[in-house]
Amino acid sequence: MNAASKPTINWSTRRDEKHSRMDSLKSIVDGSIIPTEKIKEALECLIKSGDKVVLEGNNQKQADFLSRSLASVNPDIVSQLHMIMPSVGRPEHLDLFEQGIARKLDFSFSGQQSLRIGQLIEDGLLEVGAIHTYIELYARLYVDLTPRVALLAGFKADRAGNIYTGPSTEDTPALIEATAFRDGIVIVQVNEIVDNASDLPRVDIPASWVDYVVQADKPFFIEPLFTRDPRLITDVHVLMGMLAIRGIYERHKVQSLNHGIGFNTAAIELLLPTYGESLGLKGKICRHWTLNPHPTLIPAIESGWVESVHCFGTELGMEEYVAARPDVFFTGKDGSMRSNRAFCQLAGQYAVDMFIGSTLQVDGDGNSSTVTRGRLAGFGGAPNMGHDPGGRRHPSAAWLDMRPNDDLLTKGRKLVVQMVETFQNSTSPTLVEELDALAMARDYKMPLAPVMIYASDVTHVLTEEGIAYLYKAESLDQRRAMIAAVAGVTPIGLKRDPEVTANLRAAGLVAYPEDLGIRRSDATRDLLAAKSIAELQDWSDGLYQPPAKFRSW
Amino acid sequence: MSNSPVVKDNSFVEQSARQRIKRLLDKDTMRELISPFERVTSPWLAKQGIVSQFDDGVVIARGKIDGEETVVAAIEGSFQGGSLGEVSGAKIAGALELAVEENAKGNPMSAVLILETGGVRLQEANLGLAAIAEIQSAIISLRKYRPVIALVTGPVGCFGGMSISAALCSYIIMTREGRLGLNGPLVIEQEAGIVEYNASDRPFIWSLIGGKQRFESGLVDSYINDSQKSVREAVVDHLNRGVPSVHRTEKYCDLLEAFLHLDTQDQITPENAQQLLMEGGGHE
Incomplete structure (x- = not known):
């Protein structure tokens, strides 16, 4: 081919654009440091209307100085942004849409802001791209949602831009890599700027991935989301915990697992050193965990049950305890924990035997959802944990135990356990005829109902009535009868046929407490290894420092 | 692995009212009076759509502590916030009056009150108030003969009219988690x-009305940890001390004097409060 005939193509438009935007900022910045008071001006230079912007609303830590600053830019200069956010947790995240600075939103989880998102959609101010699970959203950053700008948060930076994110590393590496390596602009807010890398506890993000750092006006917002006060665990939670340990953990020899957040699973954690010990299960189950550092796991760790815990994020108050147990937790050379949500989600998806968690609604087939009408709460990470990954190839005892036969071509399955009380409160059954998620999909004309965990992935449903071993079901009708057998006095449960239930119990497809040798009257709070936050602190030898809202002294 | 992998059941705070009495009394000496089987229950709660409880949230028992005859009343904080109504209040007053009668007959009998209460049960208003007045009058009669010990361990704490009752007792014992004050934090x-x-x-709340602050201000006699062993030891110790020569409430003039000099312009700190109360004669 003749060289002269080849058209001239600019293969670096993204890089040129990045450099031109950064050049416009030269007079404001000091090397890579944006002065705190110049942040609004800087954002108006660095972000152009219509950009894809990833903002570190995480499950826990929040780049809230940057989100507040972004909400203060002039909508005549910056508008129509396409925001990409793992978690929409702060009021200003939605102010962006109300003021016209942003228009489109791709996200995973919204929690507290779920009602307002619904309202903004109805008002035509916010357009949802899609609702994702965490790793699904990270994955799209590397395909069709690559950001122009990333707004992130860390504890400390040096003047060159090396970042210490420490125990709260969470989503940062996943978000930053997609931006930094495709000529996006990376801005990190930190609580403190030090002179040299040697003044940082360790470097979690190297300076060459970072374009700017800015000292925040106040430390980033972070909330203890995973602390459950043992005082609020009831005798019913204890009974369900005993059922889980006896009828699932012990039966299937579950070695590695993820626990959802809730009092049900907190009860299991506190029953391991007592009830679990009395069954002689120490060292035989629950050795490896993918889990935030739940304070309720302390007694099990201290009594030698737990070999390893990898964490999505941290939990306030657990820093010193974690640092003092490096054999169990993943920590850096400096001693502090390193969390990483992307890796922990992958670990929870591919490498563990079991996910067990609760939900707000389960239908007669076993589909579950946390959506209630008008609230677009998103998914977070539960669907990643709560499904059977088709790409898994390594066997384990529990995984193989889910097989219907020993054929060399039959795959095993991850255990996905839905652990729910039959009622949320006296008027709202958990087991329902139809999920509210379907009504929501019709309301908002969504192509897909926001289902958290699909029936086809669920292997067990556990309620205070008993356990339904759904993976053994031979037909859809049998599966429905099994769920009805443990559905108590909910509308679904009332439809069950006592004779069918008796047959299911006899066949081992459904187990009530008596079938597992559990006396309901034994299920009392006395079995909990710790009954209060103070006792958790005692177990930790004073290393756990509960946040003020959990203290009663 | 510093802790043994067994149930940590040594906390006093985590026990129910009935279990607390059982752990406090000498082994096998507990005899419950007006037990739930007698079904003496509040006639007022059901009328207001509230499910009543067969002991009305108060457990009364006779037994021995270190061999000494004692009557114990324990309020169950998890029932209606430990509030005192007509029946529950009368049960405590009756228990104290029983001890007064026994002492008058020459049979020494002490009393221990395990207090987890927000005070008067609002649903029973005046009847609860009247019952608390009877309790206070009975404490004053009894404390001349034998010690009346108030135990405030939390988690509810002791508020309202029953905080005055606690102050009338011969001795007050508190733990870190206990709180003692006239008005509850939400009311203030x-x-x-x-x-x-x-x-x-x-x-902040505990720094002002928690067990440690109350002890360091001289308003209570003993600050102990939460174990069943230390609760029992402290109770035995105070029973052995006998009737105090001067009761705390008889020294109210000294405190009034101190309050006259209090400048309320600035919000009082826990340290200032301690200093003021100690100067006001809170100390022994």
Whole structure:
């Protein structure tokens, strides 16, 4: 081919654009440091209307100085942004849409802001791209949602831009890599700027991935989301915990697992050193965990049950305890924990035997959802944990135990356990005829109902009535009868046929407490290894420092 | 692995009212009076759509502590916030009056009150108030003969009219988690405003009315840890001390004197409060 005939193509438009935007900022910045008071001006230079912007609303830590600053830019200069956010947790995240600075939103989880998102959609101010699970959203950053700008948060930076994110590393590496390596602009807010890398506890993000750092006006917002006060665990939670340990953990020899957040699973954690010990299960189950550092796991760790815990994020108050147990937790050379949500989600998806968690609604087939009408709460990470990954190839005892036969071509399955009380409160059954998620999909004309965990992935449903071993079901009708057998006095449960239930119990497809040798009257709070936050602190030898809202002294 | 992998059941705070009495009394000496089987229950709660309880949230028992005849009343904090109504209040007053009668007959009998209460049960208003007045009158009669010990371990704490009853007792024993005050934090927040007194700022609340602060201000006699062993030891110790020569409430003049000099311009700190109360004769 003749060289002269080849058209001239600019293969670096993204890089040129990045450099031109950064050049416009030269007079404001000091090397890579944006002065705190110049942040609004800087954002108006660095972000152009219509950009894809990833903002570190995480499950826990929040780049809230940057989100507040972004909400203060002039909508005549910056508008129509396409925001990409793992978690929409702060009021200003939605102010962006109300003021016209942003228009489109791709996200995973919204929690507290779920009602307002619904309202903004109805008002035509916010357009949802899609609702994702965490790793699904990270994955799209590397395909069709690559950001122009990333707004992130860390504890400390040096003047060159090396970042210490420490125990709260969470989503940062996943978000930053997609931006930094495709000529996006990376801005990190930190609580403190030090002179040299040697003044940082360790470097979690190297300076060459970072374009700017800015000292925040106040430390980033972070909330203890995973602390459950043992005082609020009831005798019913204890009974369900005993059922889980006896009828699932012990039966299937579950070695590695993820626990959802809730009092049900907190009860299991506190029953391991007592009830679990009395069954002689120490060292035989629950050795490896993918889990935030739940304070309720302390007694099990201290009594030698737990070999390893990898964490999505941290939990306030657990820093010193974690640092003092490096054999169990993943920590850096400096001693502090390193969390990483992307890796922990992958670990929870591919490498563990079991996910067990609760939900707000389960239908007669076993589909579950946390959506209630008008609230677009998103998914977070539960669907990643709560499904059977088709790409898994390594066997384990529990995984193989889910097989219907020993054929060399039959795959095993991850255990996905839905652990729910039959009622949320006296008027709202958990087991329902139809999920509210379907009504929501019709309301908002969504192509897909926001289902958290699909029936086809669920292997067990556990309620205070008993356990339904759904993976053994031979037909859809049998599966429905099994769920009805443990559905108590909910509308679904009332439809069950006592004779069918008796047959299911006899066949081992459904187990009530008596079938597992559990006396309901034994299920009392006395079995909990710790009954209060103070006792958790005692177990930790004073290393756990509960946040003020959990203290009663 | 510093802890043994067994149930940690040595906490007193975590026990129910009935279990607390059982752990406090000498082994096999507990005899419950007006037990739930007698079904003496509040006639007022059901009328207001509230499920009543067969012991009305108060457990009364006779037994021995270190060999000494004692009557114990324990309020169950998990039933209606430990509030005292007509029946529950009368049960405590009756228990104390029983001890007064025994002492008058020459049979020494002490009393221990395990207090987890917000005070009067609002649903029973005046009848609860009257019952608390009877309790206070009985404490004053009994404390001349034998010690009446108030135990405030938390988690509810002791508030309202029953905080006055506690103050009338011969001795008060508290733990870190216990709180003692006339008005509960939420009531003060409502009156004073959240800026001055934020009831959800838990360390702040405990710094003002928690067991440690109350002990260091001289308002209570003993500050102990939460174990069943230390609760029992402290109770035995105070029973052995006998009737105090001067009761705390007989020294009220000294405190009034101190309050006259109090400048309320600035919000009082826990340290200032301690100093003022100690100067006011709170110390022994």
